[in-house]
Amino acid sequence: MAAIEILDLEKSYLVGFWRKRPKVALRPLRLTIEEGEVFGFLGPNGAGKTTTLKLLMGLVFPTAGTARILGLDMDDPQVKSQIGFLPEQPYFYDHLTARELLNYYGQLSGVPAKGRSARVEQMLQRVGLSDSAGVQLRKFSKGMLQRVGLAQAILHDPKLVFLDEPMSGLDPMGRREVRDLIQQLRHEGKTVFFSTHILSDAEALCDRVGVIHQGELRGVGAVAELTSGTKGRVEIVFFAQKVPAALASLGAEARVSGDMVNAVLPEEQQDTALDLLRRERIKLISLTPVRRSLEEYYIQKLRPTENCPEEGRKEASRKGVGV
Amino acid sequence: MNSGRVNARIGYIAFNTFREAVRDRVLYNLIAFAVLLSGAAILVGEVSIDIERLVVVNLGLTAVSLFGVVIAIFIGIGLVSKEIDKRTLYTVLSRPVRRWEFVVGKFFGLTGTLVVNTFLMAVGVLLALLYVAHRFEKMDAWVLVALYFIVLQFLIVCALALFFSSFSTPLMSAVFTFALFVIGSLAEDLRGFAKITQGAAGVLAKAVAYLVPNFSALNVINQVARGDSIPGRLILYNTVYALLYSAMAISGAVLIFQRRNLK
Numbered sequence: 001m002a003a004i005e006i007l008d009l010e011k012s013y014l015v016g017f018w019r020k021r022p023k024v025a026l027r028p029l030r031l032t033i034e035e036g037e038v039f040g041f042l043g044p045n046g047a048g049k050t051t052t053l054k055l056l057m058g059l060v061f062p063t064a065g066t067a068r069i070l071g072l073d074m075d076d077p078q079v080k081s082q083i084g085f086l087p088e089q090p091y092f093y094d095h096l097t098a099r100e101l102l103n104y105y106g107q108l109s110g111v112p113a114k115g116r117s118a119r120v121e122q123m124l125q126r127v128g129l130s131d132s133a134g135v136q137l138r139k140f141s142k143g144m145l146q147r148v149g150l151a152q153a154i155l156h157d158p159k160l161v162f163l164d165e166p167m168s169g170l171d172p173m174g175r176r177e178v179r180d181l182i183q184q185l186r187h188e189g190k191t192v193f194f195s196t197h198i199l200s201d202a203e204a205l206c207d208r209v210g211v212i213h214q215g216e217l218r219g220v221g222a223v224a225e226l227t228s229g230t231k232g233r234v235e236i237v238f239f240a241q242k243v244p245a246a247l248a249s250l251g252a253e254a255r256v257s258g259d260m261v262n263a264v265l266p267e268e269q270q271d272t273a274l275d276l277l278r279r280e281r282i283k284l285i286s287l288t289p290v291r292r293s294l295e296e297y298y299i300q301k302l303r304p305t306e307n308c309p310e311e312g313r314k315e316a317s318r319k320g321v322g323v
Numbered sequence: 324m325n326s327g328r329v330n331a332r333i334g335y336i337a338f339n340t341f342r343e344a345v346r347d348r349v350l351y352n353l354i355a356f357a358v359l360l361s362g363a364a365i366l367v368g369e370v371s372i373d374i375e376r377l378v379v380v381n382l383g384l385t386a387v388s389l390f391g392v393v394i395a396i397f398i399g400i401g402l403v404s405k406e407i408d409k410r411t412l413y414t415v416l417s418r419p420v421r422r423w424e425f426v427v428g429k430f431f432g433l434t435g436t437l438v439v440n441t442f443l444m445a446v447g448v449l450l451a452l453l454y455v456a457h458r459f460e461k462m463d464a465w466v467l468v469a470l471y472f473i474v475l476q477f478l479i480v481c482a483l484a485l486f487f488s489s490f491s492t493p494l495m496s497a498v499f500t501f502a503l504f505v506i507g508s509l510a511e512d513l514r515g516f517a518k519i520t521q522g523a524a525g526v527l528a529k530a531v532a533y534l535v536p537n538f539s540a541l542n543v544i545n546q547v548a549r550g551d552s553i554p555g556r557l558i559l560y561n562t563v564y565a566l567l568y569s570a571m572a573i574s575g576a577v578l579i580f581q582r583r584n585l586k
Contacts, residue, residue, distance in 0.1 A: 013584070057417045060584040077419055085417035091410045093339065095346040107335040108418045110328065152414055162417075 001071055003160050003191035004033040004056070008065035011051055025051040027216045028065060033193055033208075035159075038186050040202035040223075041195040042298055043212040049195035050088055052212070053164050057085055070160060081110055084153035088164040088195075090145060094138035098129050098148050101137060102155055109156035123151040128177065143174045150181060161185060163194035167201055179205060203227065203294040211301040218301035226297045234270050236263045237285040238277055246276050264290060332420055333428040340432020341439075344398060349436060352390050356444055359386055364451035375455035380466055380548040383448035388473045388544070390444065391437050392504055395477050398436070399484025400496040402429040403576075407585055416585070423577045430485055430573055437477045445470045462550040468558060469547040475565035479536045480504060482572035489579040506531075507538035536568050 008028040014020040026048045033039045043049050054060045056067055056074060067074040070082050092101055102120040111119060124133045127147040132140070137148065146169060153161055166182075167175045175198075182205050185192050196202055202209050203223060210220040236252075240261045243254040250273055252265035265273060267289070277284055344350070360383055367378045403426065406412040415425060445467070452463060483503055487496035506513070513532035520528050541561055543553055 013586075054585070057413070059413060059416060060586065061582070077421065080417065080419040083417070085414065087410060087413040087417075089410075090414065092414065093343065093411055095343045096339075104335060104339055105414065105418065108332055108415060108420050110419060149414075156418075 001035055002032045002068070003035045003037065003070060004031070004193060005068040006031040006052075006056075006065075007067060009052070009055055009062050009067055010064040011055060011060065012063050024215050026055070029212075029217050031210060031217060031220065033191060035191050036186070036189050037207045038182060038192045038205055039194070040206035040209040041193065041212060042197065042199065042202055042209050043195070044197055044302065047212045048215040049212060050164055051215070053085070053087075053162055053193075053195060056162065081156065082159045084156065084158035084161040086149045086153040086161075086163045086166055088168060090149035092137050092145065092148060092152075094136060097134050097136055098124060098140070098151075099133040101148065102151055105152045106155055111156050119155065123155050126154075127151045127181070142169045143171060146170055146174065146178075150178065154181075154185070158190070160191045160193070163192065165196055166194055167196060167198055175201065199295050199298055209294065211298055213302050219297075221297070223294060227291055227294055232267050233264055233290040234267050234287060235290050236265070236270075236273060236277075236287050237261070238263075239283045239285065244276060244280055244282070247273060250276075260285065329421075329424060332424050333431065336415075336420070336425060336428025337431035337435055340402070340429050341435045344433070344436040349394060349398065350440060350443075352394065353440065353443055353447075356386055356390055357447055360447050360451050364454050367455055376452065376550075377548045379451050379455050380448070380469075381544060383444075383451055384466070384469050384473065384544040384547070387441060387444045387448065387470065388476065388542075391441055391473065391477050392480055394440065395433065395437060395480040396484050396497055396500050396504075398433055399481045400488045400493045400500065402433060402485055402488065403580060404488045404493055404496075412585060422581050426485065426489075426577050426580055427573065430481060430569075433481050434478055437481070438474060441470060441474055441477070460550075462547075462552070465543075465547040465551070465553050468553045469543050471558075472541045472543055472561055475561055476538055476541045478565050478569045479507075479538070479541075479572070482569035482576070483536070486572040486576040486579075489576040489583070503535055504538060507536040508542065509539060510535055510537040511539040537564065541565065 006029050008030055009026065010028045011026040012022040012024045015023045029048075029052065041049050041052065051060065055062050056069065058075065058080075069079045072079045093104075096104065099120060102123055103116065106116045106120060121130070121133075124130045127150050129144065129147055129151065132144065137145065140148065146166070150163075150166065153163065163182075166178050170178060179201060182192055182194070186205075194205075206223050208220060208222050209226070211218045238261055239259055240256075241259055242256060243252075243261055243263065247254060247263060247265075250265055250269040252263040252269070252273065254261055254263035263273070270287070274284070274287070360379075363382050364379055367375050403412075406415075406429075412425070416422065448466065448470075449459075449463075452466070453459065480500060484496060484500045487499045491499070510532060513528060513535070517525060517528035517532045540557075543557075546553065
């Protein structure tokens with residue numbers, strides 16, 4: 001069963017004071033996320049990521065379209081007890097301590113009174129806040145608030161977790177911890193839908209990613225596939241003080257770094273280059289195909305789409321398939 | 324979702340609202356109230372002859388009313404709008420909490436705060452009364468009725484503040500609510516004016532007189548200060564009126580909030 005089925009969800013706001021005109025925040029979006037999948041929703045600021053999440057959470061209402069979450073209509077109240085949500089730059093009741101906040105959210109989520117306290121303590125420990133559990137949130141740093149946010153999102157053991165920019169504002173250690181947490185959620189069989197503009201996180205964590213820009217889904221694909229394709233070029237690294245002249249004639253782009261040379265050249269020149277290195281008795285360090293990175297895919301999807309007919313883009317968005 | 328769970332969620336939201344008010348030192352107003360009342364009681368005890376009770380009841384109950392109305396307006400206008408601005412609402416509404424439950428819970432939280440506040444102030448008024456009169460009399464029981472009516476006023480003020488804040492800015496909500504409190508305190512005069520006015524002005528005056536909340540009917544401070552009794556019928560009417568008026572205002576707030584996009 002699909003965990004999320006977004007069916008032509010669309011949102012526009014009226015802006016302007018006197019003459020109100022519609023501003024499109026999300027063009028018709030069709031997207032399916034399977035159960036147990038970790039899906040990364042990529043896009044620059046203002047692309048429509050948060051709008052999509054708010055629509056799914058029922059915080060804003062769609063202009064058109066709908067979605068099904070865990071097989072239920074997105075408006076069905078039962079959906080909310082099975083999902084967890086971390087908003088972007090979360091704010092919480094700062095008069096409460098972390099423990100009180102989680103207990104309050106546990107109450108609202110219907111976590112049974114018996115065992116609620118133990119669950120709260122478990123979550124505090126999981127996000128590394130046991131020592132600060134009794135401190136009011138107004139004294140928390142941004143990173144600590146983000147951890148509280150993660151704890152409240154998974155407190156009631158939801159099947160599906162929505163995280164809006166979960167690594168935002170975190171130091172490298174904090175980001176690492178969030179990545180570990182998402183990995184743990186994956187191993188627990190949870191579905192994770194998270195938005196980010198940090199591509200390395202998406203590449204490390206996601207099964208699939210979708211790229212959204214200017215409110216329009218530009219493409220969806222499996223990370224493994226997107227990054228598996230070679231670009232018809234290889235990278236050769238070898239010990240040398242300078243670039244052999246013959247190598248340059250093969251069309252290699254080379255740079256010297258200390259006593260190593262790093263050369264990128266067309267795949268068809270690979271054997272000739274290796275023969276050359278053998279002849280010159282140069283010690284080879286590595287030879288790897290140059291892979292397409294997620295960043296390249298992302299940049300490609302964000303480019304102005306003059307080469308891609310408008311209708312084609314709309315079709316891609318409508319189908320929610322990789323292009 | 325069964326009604327037990329709904330009630331429980333409303334209760335949790337109400338308790339959190341109460342806890343927030345207490346931790347934000349809202350009840351510190353009691354200190355100012357205590358200073359005012361004890362100062363007045365001592366002063367009255369020194370200078371007044373036979374009107375100590377009248378002065379203490381009048382001053383005490385008026386202070387209870389004004390302190391409470393100020394709290395009701397200034398917290399009431401931020402009950403929902405502050406949660407939207409600070410985005411604390413996002414993590415509440417992404418749980419199995421309906422929007423109307425949130426609004427009703429917030430309303431009960433604030434009225435609960437005001438009931439506790441009023442109770443503590445009432446203790447102060449009764450102590451001041453005991454100080455100046457040296458004993459309680461039977462007619463002092465009507466002071467409790469006046470306090471009950473003041474609480475009913477708070478219900479309406481909270482509901483109105485919540486209603487206005489569901490579609491306007493906090494500042495405008497405060498202005499609207501306070502204006503309605505002032506006009507509503509003159510509702511009986513407005514009704515009298517409407518009776519003697521003819522034509523379109525009369526219709527307008529009548530409409531305004533009956534639409535604004537009738538706070539003057541809920542103000543029996545002068546009567547109880549003089550020791551007059553309060554008819555049981557008035558207690559019943561005022562109770563029903565305040566509950567219906569608050570319910571209408573809360574329903575309006577819910578209807579607006581249900582459709583609101585939380586940008």
